[in-house]
Amino acid sequence: MERNSMVIGFDDRSGKMCEKEITKNRLQKMLIYTADLLKQHTDLLSDIDSKFGDGDHGITVNRIADCIRKETDNWTDENMGDFLDNLGIEIMNVNGGSAGPLWGTLFQGFGQGVKNKNILDGDLVKDMIEAGIREMKTISNAGVGDKTMMDALILAGDYIGKIQSENVEEVLRAAANGAEAGMKATENYVAKFGRAKSYGEQTLGFPDAGAVGMMYLFKGLYEGYMV
Template structure:
């Protein structure tokens, strides 16, 4: 039977003691904690003989063969390294380290010394997970094409909920993905046999400020505090992430959790086409004030083009499809709207590089590329009372809001386009037929800007729906 020392005596440390005893393969002979008296009390409760306040003593103890590291993340790397160099096998809580460079170093040391250097991913041992793995290995469900799932926890949902895991200096730069999310990623690899090679995530921090207890409280202790027991602190890790992971083996299998996929983009475009079609009369009414009164008809044709081409979309990559959709929109009859909207959509396509899923950065690139492409064919700018007022502000809002996920990017674009549209009511028209009406155009929005507002509103609402 293996002799095991456990470093870190908090909530998860006790779970390790219980799990070790259930295996009947080892016995916990020593506990290590910062507070020696507290560690002695915990050892007495758990029936462990030896107590230390420094891992150094464990490494010198020749009786101990295995060390379990159950400390906050920032201590994993130095403690695991010391244990391996002392010739001890290691079981470490996830993540193994806070950087990939440190992890590679530990793997190398373990290989050189022929030692076990394991990470504690306990969820893979649940009976249903083991069953799922066996079913896939036996080929009972055929080839695995995609994996979807979620890992949601509610223990930090209140602003008074606090843990060292919230602090990047102790937990690592990413929490939902790099700390908790690694459980989900491990399950994907374990159950399917595929290996993750890329991870992309749209991350959000819902509670940017929290109430931190002025004295330490053990995780899950449930201890109640008063307002005076807290201090307000800034949070520098994410509460939530929508992630895409891609893994390759000899079958080039792919796994995805969430983001803008081809199917989702189709849904967004169809929703947008319907929204535009619903407002064609309004657009024509606005245009009739100082124009031909046919802008709504043209936008209706554009909406039909978007709907028809999206329904026919089969094998093209997202970037190629948007580029080709732009070419089709350019051929829509009805003045300059077709070429302008077509150019915008072609810019969208050029901005996303034919990726299989769009994260927040690619959505930013898509919108920014569309706006930049429009600038190459239009001399209009802010204050000229054109669709460019809505487009330029859509891009400005994205940049100013420093949006961190797809939802925030699309919402910022929609808000910016609406702000730009409303601002045109205060501008005098400087382009097109409306230019001849001069100050009479004050007090009315530009029909082109209204159309752009509905475009971005449709993309946002289509994504959210």
């Protein structure tokens, strides 16, 4: 197999100033932007997954994106924490292997991190992301270097933990940068989980599809905040 030559990443839009806090309306826009971005890259996700997996990861992420958009469009009176928690439950019910339960758990963690909140500053965005990571660690034994979505997720948390800022834009940008760094690093790892594990060193040189999906999640939240 040839080394994957696809360029995967995101544009830094830090030159545009945004309002400091995330209101319900802005979070809705961020989630819809993220859902649309995920749908734009479902073929890429399936192509990456086809190298050593079932090749259907993009199909499942497409369903998750549809779920995010549907639930966001129907968001009424729930506070942010309750909405994200309930969104996670809906995502868990998406058919298509482990991605639904994993993404659903992450979003439920997001909700727990901002319980009863109706507006988010930078510290609360950190709390949201960190709570999501903690919740994911309760169901996944994967860590950095195992070539899974956790590589991107854990580095997103590491990056936001290193910045001393209450600025929402800087927190979201740090999370996106961390997720991208974690995703790119998976090219240098041998798969240790799932069907890809059986391919051993053949998985070197290719990113993990789950990590790429996480990168697009955080890319979407950041860029969705900036537009």
